[in-house]
Amino acid sequence: MPNILIAEDERPIAELIRLTLKGAGYRCDWAPDGDQAADLAGSGRYDLALVDVMLPGSDGFALLDYCKGLDLPVIFVTARSAVADRVRGLHAGAEDYIVKPFDAAELLARVETVLRRFHKAQATLSLAGVTADPRARRAWRAGGEVALTPKEFDLLLLFLRNPNAALYRDTIYEQVWGGELAYGSKTVDLHVQRLRKKVGWEDCLRAVHKVGYRLEVPQ
Structure with a gap:
């Protein structure tokens, strides 16, 4: 660490x-x-x-x-x-x-x-039952590897690095896709829904009204 x-x-x-x-x-x-x-x-x-x-x-x-x-x-x-x-x-x-x-x-x-x-980054990140290796770009849940698309993995890392923080959709899009989120775009919502199902975060990756999403974990 x-x-x-x-x-x-x-x-x-x-x-x-x-x-x-x-x-x-x-x-x-x-x-x-x-x-x-x-x-x-x-x-x-x-x-x-x-x-x-x-x-x-x-x-x-x-x-x-x-x-x-x-x-x-x-x-x-x-x-x-x-x-x-x-x-x-x-x-x-x-x-x-x-x-x-x-x-x-x-x-x-x-x-x-x-x-x-400087080769000093964390080897792995672990929260809410999920472990991710940023260098190898691999993720595991309940001892088994989870198959994620490149954007889903970037999204996973974003939430793992910002636990309990309400992230605006614009911020999520900028950090994962780059650029600005087009008005009315559902790209972020679709990817969050897919990620939520794949890693079993149905109860902890929550929508924040008029903001975006928050990964809720015990502090």
Whole structure:
């Protein structure tokens, strides 16, 4: 299970990130300023750091330089949305640049992408009686393998990484298919119905009125 360091001075945002990552199976520690984050990063027990640019003490760019010396990948998570800021962050060595406010599903997808790049992604995901291997793109239920189409598997991973979160149909479509969901399209609903039957999620993958769907699991 990957360990993630959150360097963020605003407690509500840090808690939102922590809960989002914890719900997807990650272990997280929080540092409210750059100096504390550097102390934690120096322990060598982290696989990824999510760093705000505007931190008290050592700022995000100083922390990025320190993490680079530790071979610790960094994703900037910041309110600074100007193109020049994004370019500076990426040129400085950040693996990605996420602008606040962010969508939880997008944050998880970007975290997973960076962890895969550094070969530190979770080997398997298990929830609600289903286990999935993102690298092998295989899924199992009750000890037997479940045959899923590529889109059904992507949809499965999306729900496994966002337990108990209400996901909008637009978000689901963007994350699984890319682009924007056409008005009146039933693509998402059809695939959710098929996935629900294949993995036995009839009682826990629920429709959320005027929103989309939520995978309900005990917390």
